[in-house]
Amino acid sequence: MQVNDNKEFQPLIVAFCCNWCSYAGADLSGTNRLNYPTNVKIIRVPCSCRVNPMFILRAFQRGADGVILCGCHPGDCHYTSGNYFTRRRMTLLFSMLDFLGIERDRTRVEWVSAAEGAKFAATMNEFTEAVRKLGPNRRLEDLRCRKQ
Amino acid sequence: MQRIGVFVCHCGTNIAATVDVKTVAEALGHEPGVVISQDYQYMCSESGQNLVKNAIKEHNLTGVVVCSCSPRMHENTFRKAAAAAGLNSYMVEIANIREQCSWIHKDIATATEKAIILGKAAVAKVHLNAPLTAGESPVAKRALVIGGGIAGIQTALDIAEAGFDVDIVEKNPTIGGKMAQIDKTFPTLDCAACILTPKMVEASQNEHITIHSFSEVTDVKGFVGNFTVTIKKKARFVDETKCTGCGLCTEKCPMKKVPNEFNMGLDNRSAIYIPFAQAVPKVATIDPNYCMMMKTGKCGVCSKVCSAGAIDYKQQDKFIEQKYGAIVVATGFNPINLDKYDEFAYNQCPDVVTSLELERLMNAAGPNGGTLLRPSDKTHPHKIVFVQCVGSRCDDSKGKPYCSKICCMYTAKHAMLIREKYPDTEVYVFYIDVRTPGKNFDEFYRRAVEQYNVHYIKGMVGKVTPRSDGKIDVQASDLLANEQLHIDADMVVLAAAIEPDKTARPLATMLTTQMDTNDFFTEAHPKLRPVESATAGIFLSGACQGPKDIPETVAQASAAAAKAIGLLVKNSITCNPCVAHSNELMCNGCSSCEKVCPYGAITYIDKEFRMPDRTTAVRRVANVNPAVCQGCGACTVACPSGAMDLNGFSNSQIMAEVDAICK
Numbered sequence A: 001m002q003v004n005d006n007k008e009f010q011p012l013i014v015a016f017c018c019n020w021c022s023y024a025g026a027d028l029s030g031t032n033r034l035n036y037p038t039n040v041k042i043i044r045v046p047c048s049c050r051v052n053p054m055f056i057l058r059a060f061q062r063g064a065d066g067v068i069l070c071g072c073h074p075g076d077c078h079y080t081s082g083n084y085f086t087r088r089r090m091t092l093l094f095s096m097l098d099f100l101g102i103e104r105d106r107t108r109v110e111w112v113s114a115a116e117g118a119k120f121a122a123t124m125n126e127f128t129e130a131v132r133k134l135g136p137n138r139r140l141e142d143l144r145c146r147k148q
Numbered sequence B: 001m002q003r004i005g006v007f008v009c010h011c012g013t014n015i016a017a018t019v020d021v022k023t024v025a026e027a028l029g030h031e032p033g034v035v036i037s038q039d040y041q042y043m044c045s046e047s048g049q050n051l052v053k054n055a056i057k058e059h060n061l062t063g064v065v066v067c068s069c070s071p072r073m074h075e076n077t078f079r080k081a082a083a084a085a086g087l088n089s090y091m092v093e094i095a096n097i098r099e100q101c102s103w104i105h106k107d108i109a110t111a112t113e114k115a116i117i118l119g120k121a122a123v124a125k126v127h128l129n130a131p132l133t134a135g136e137s138p139v140a141k142r143a144l145v146i147g148g149g150i151a152g153i154q155t156a157l158d159i160a161e162a163g164f165d166v167d168i169v170e171k172n173p174t175i176g177g178k179m180a181q182i183d184k185t186f187p188t189l190d191c192a193a194c195i196l197t198p199k200m201v202e203a204s205q206n207e208h209i210t211i212h213s214f215s216e217v218t219d220v221k222g223f224v225g226n227f228t229v230t231i232k233k234k235a236r237f238v239d240e241t242k243c244t245g246c247g248l249c250t251e252k253c254p255m256k257k258v259p260n261e262f263n264m265g266l267d268n269r270s271a272i273y274i275p276f277a278q279a280v281p282k283v284a285t286i287d288p289n290y291c292m293m294m295k296t297g298k299c300g301v302c303s304k305v306c307s308a309g310a311i312d313y314k315q316q317d318k319f320i321e322q323k324y325g326a327i328v329v330a331t332g333f334n335p336i337n338l339d340k341y342d343e344f345a346y347n348q349c350p351d352v353v354t355s356l357e358l359e360r361l362m363n364a365a366g367p368n369g370g371t372l373l374r375p376s377d378k379t380h381p382h383k384i385v386f387v388q389c390v391g392s393r394c395d396d397s398k399g400k401p402y403c404s405k406i407c408c409m410y411t412a413k414h415a416m417l418i419r420e421k422y423p424d425t426e427v428y429v430f431y432i433d434v435r436t437p438g439k440n441f442d443e444f445y446r447r448a449v450e451q452y453n454v455h456y457i458k459g460m461v462g463k464v465t466p467r468s469d470g471k472i473d474v475q476a477s478d479l480l481a482n483e484q485l486h487i488d489a490d491m492v493v494l495a496a497a498i499e500p501d502k503t504a505r506p507l508a509t510m511l512t513t514q515m516d517t518n519d520f521f522t523e524a525h526p527k528l529r530p531v532e533s534a535t536a537g538i539f540l541s542g543a544c545q546g547p548k549d550i551p552e553t554v555a556q557a558s559a560a561a562a563k564a565i566g567l568l569v570k571n572s573i574t575c576n577p578c579v580a581h582s583n584e585l586m587c588n589g590c591s592s593c594e595k596v597c598p599y600g601a602i603t604y605i606d607k608e609f610r611m612p613d614r615t616t617a618v619r620r621v622a623n624v625n626p627a628v629c630q631g632c633g634a635c636t637v638a639c640p641s642g643a644m645d646l647n648g649f650s651n652s653q654i655m656a657e658v659d660a661i662c663k
């Protein structure tokens, strides 16, 4: 996170992408040269259901301003049912985070297929803007972890 | 502490133009554990790989990070290189600084900063990598082909040729697909039946090929080399083994008012039917929706006339289960439904037909024995208007965004055939663009224009209105002359867009393969792996992957067969070692993981533990079968004790990546 008087706030966005659809979708938006902000950093996971809520909490604790989780469309999960777990699990987690003061707009689940490069880029642009509007995450950030 | 080597690739200018690779290499060189950090023009080239190999040997590296293109591109390349230098291939991690950095960002400073962060995350991960060894699993030496169009037939023939057993599952009573309905084929104008039916017969006679017609796949389990598939053989109320295909029943059946789907509903068939004379298998099928015996219990004519005693009104659906090493999808396409296109009066006027209906109208085995007559009054049409791109290249929700690819050519074919046979018939073609990129295709189209005087008009058809005098008013614009036209047509032919078969989507779900937004199957790589799906062991053949004409379909069908054969010749395949495992000391045997595993890979074993007081106790703990686990990681998150973890994507590895990115 950097806040600068003359520069706009640059949120740090962590994106978890499942290997089979969304990571490939992200690659496709690269191949098609569709821009999205450098704020977004992608972590590859085998399936969206591999994302433990702990990873998301850890990201917020370490100063991420937004976390997005991308997987295959419902019904299309490479492992048949993984994204259904994701959907239910993240609904719960996000409402708990909301309760803790991590606004809904800082967290998101999006289904992006391997063919949806344009959707991936559009989603990342939108999401970054939404988080930028919210400003830095101060609720869960552990100041002891902040880089000097 | 690991000894890590970092290798930053320029990818020519693909990366180097927007990411300052020297700075990245320099910055990553200061990360803990990194003993060497280098950049190079093309890391994937032979000399690039040698650079990696030499560094591994020279610096005794225990881990490698390559900052380059997507791991989906070259992870394997670098894993192999590492293995060749004596390093376990799973000690290699890729930082994707091309697709996910240099190609999408323009500002060098921020792109370089991001590349460094992605590199750091990979370094942090590799610190926690452990050498993995892949197990082996056997390959069932049998292939399944789903769909019996020209694509499926060609794939099956090629696989059988290599000596492997192959089953074709076709949902219709006969194989052949759309090609069996086509009259002549572009660009050579040879007759479709003459080139297709010998192949159908060859497939039915080949000792390695089993055809399950009138059948569907209802369940797929397992993984590459080891699929277990359930096939539903739908009841056709005729014993396939007894029916000789004589056709007497179809003649005697009193119920003759059933729309004939093979002729696109342009004429009728009987309730017991054989789709067409060259059907394979040539076996009758009873349509229970129309059969009077089934509906009222009175009739039974077919069973009386059948000398083979093949009729069985009580036949039930039958399910068979079979193991396969490889699966090829060849489910083809269908023209879209034109109900939404009111402007073309398709539903109001019988003389407005689709191109596929025209194929039947012109076919010698079609409803009029090959004489082109208007469906409404069976008169000879003197003026025919063709409308191109109906539902293709459409931005609205009615149509499809893509080009259906085959319509320009088959319309040129239709126009030419009509002008050849009926020189007194005038033919107009309204087009947006004529697209003819294919061997001898443009020559073919030009022949239609120059030799056969087909009127090609660039412009759109606005409205088609049937008139009371039997003519059809076609209102259109001529974009080049910039004028509005009215044509009194006798027939209108719509080149309807094509779309994947409706059963393809549920099939993709069963096969866990990906589809694009239009429901065409997605290939593993658009350029380099065009006939494989991203799911190992599942291959794509024909128009189910995208619009294709016959030559392209056959080429892809043979390519898919070659890939399937490449798999079937192996006795065993190496499994993915990135599987789950539970820490027996932490596992409390709660069964949470077992419930979420989609593959049933988790069982429980009783294990003896030594207790602090030196006694032993037996506890139930989770045990993952590494040959069955596919590595999704569902169990790792479900586990309340943190006992379950995933090789290659462990909790600590992903946490380390998060930390590196957020630092």
Ligand SMILES: Cc1cc2nc3c(=O)[nH]c(=O)nc-3n(C[C@H](O)[C@H](O)[C@H](O)COP(=O)(O)OP(=O)(O)OC[C@H]3O[C@@H](n4cnc5c(N)ncnc54)[C@H](O)[C@@H]3O)c2cc1C
Pocket: B146, B147, B148, B149, B150, B151, B152, B169, B170, B171, B172, B175, B176, B177, B178, B179, B182, B184, B185, B186, B187, B215, B216, B217, B330, B331, B332, B333, B334, B335, B355, B356, B359, B406, B410, B413, B501, B503, B504, B507, B541, B542, B543, B544, B548, B549, B550, B551, B553
């Ligand atoms: C009007 C028209 C004219 C054409 N003219 C020409 C031409 O002149 N020259 C040319 O080169 N090409 C032509 N084509 C294109 C040609 O028809 C296709 O290239 C070809 O048929 C594609 O073959 P396929 O096997 O992939 O698909 P299909 O022919 O569609 O075969 C697919 C088969 O799979 C079966 N199936 C589908 N889903 C399932 C399932 N879930 N389970 C089991 N079975 C299933 C279907 O019943 C079908 O038998 C024309 C197309 C049209 C519409």
Ligand code: SF4
Pocket: B579, B580, B596, B597, B598, B599, B600, B601, B602, B624, B628, B629, B630, B631, B632, B633, B634, B635, B636, B646
């Ligand atoms: S990772 Fe776990 S849930 Fe997924 S297949 Fe393996 S054992 Fe089953």
Ligand code: SF4
Pocket: B582, B586, B587, B588, B589, B590, B591, B592, B593, B594, B621, B622, B638, B639, B640, B641, B642, B643, B644
């Ligand atoms: S969920 Fe965890 S604790 Fe429960 S049985 Fe599975 S590995 Fe053991």
Ligand code: FES
Pocket: A018, A019, A020, A021, A022, A046, A047, A048, A049, A070, A071, A072, A077, A078, A079, A082, A083
């Ligand atoms: S593999 Fe993409 S969500 Fe499961």
